Amino acid sequence: MRLVLPLAAAAAALALFASPVLAGSAETAFLSKLPGTWTGGGTITGGDGGAVKCTLTLTGSDKISFKGTCDAGSYGPQTYSGALTYSDAAKQYQARSNGETVVGIKSGSSVIFKSKMKTVAGTGDSIMKLSANAIVIDVDMTRADTGDRMKSHITFTK
Numbered sequence: 187m188r189l190v191l192p193l194a195a196a197a198a199a200l201a202l203f204a205s206p207v208l209a210g211s212a213e214t215a216f217l218s219k220l221p222g223t224w225t226g227g228g229t230i231t232g233g234d235g236g237a238v239k240c241t242l243t244l245t246g247s248d249k250i251s252f253k254g255t256c257d258a259g260s261y262g263p264q265t266y267s268g269a270l271t272y273s274d275a276a277k278q279y280q281a282r283s284n285g286e287t288v289v290g291i292k293s294g295s296s297v298i299f300k301s302k303m304k305t306v307a308g309t310g311d312s313i314m315k316l317s318a319n320a321i322v323i324d325v326d327m328t329r330a331d332t333g334d335r336m337k338s339h340i341t342f343t344k
Contacts, residue, residue: 213272213279216297219318220244220270226321226342230258233334242321242342248272256340270316281314290316306330319343 224242229235242254250270255263268283270290279290279297290297296317303310303325310327321342328335 214248216318217250217270217272218247220250220316221246222344224254224321224342224344226340228323228338228340230336230338232336233329233332235336238338238340240340240342244270303327308336 221244224244226240226242228238228240230238236258238256238258240254240256242252244250244252246269248271251267252270253265253267255265257263266283268281270279270281272279276289279292279299281288281290281299286301288299288301290299296315299312299314299316301312303312308327308329308331310325312323312325315322323338323340323342325338326335327337
């Protein structure tokens with residue numbers, strides 16, 4: 187069960203990342219590069235670390251819906267979903283899932299979403315970096331039940 191906590195946190199991090207929008211031409215161009223099927227993998231370190239394999243499907247144009255699954259072997263699949271958008275009114279990229287919204291910051295050819303997490307599993311930080319070529323999710327969390335620090339790093343490509 188220990189391995190599933192950071193996996194769930196990584197899935198939650200991705201899931202936290204969208205709202206209704208009318209994006210400008212640069213924002214629309216960026217979002218239009220994201221739809222497709224992305225596959226990825228990575229590791230969880232600390233505690234009961236191990237390998238993680240994920241699939242992520244993004245659909246849409248101005249509003250990108252996402253749905254994915256990450257599997258950590260014997261711990262089974264963790265699913266997540268949400269939406270990515272650009273809000274003209276707020277002048278920001280947004281990610282939304284489970285009633286939470288995270289703001290993304292444009293950095294070069296990427297958009298970076300940073301969030302703090304507090305769940306029954308523990309507390310920590312997550313960073314999701316989106317680009318046309320890769321999606322990278324890093325989670326650093328402290329488990330609530332043991333105080334152990336666990337990290338995950340997952341890279342997706344089309």
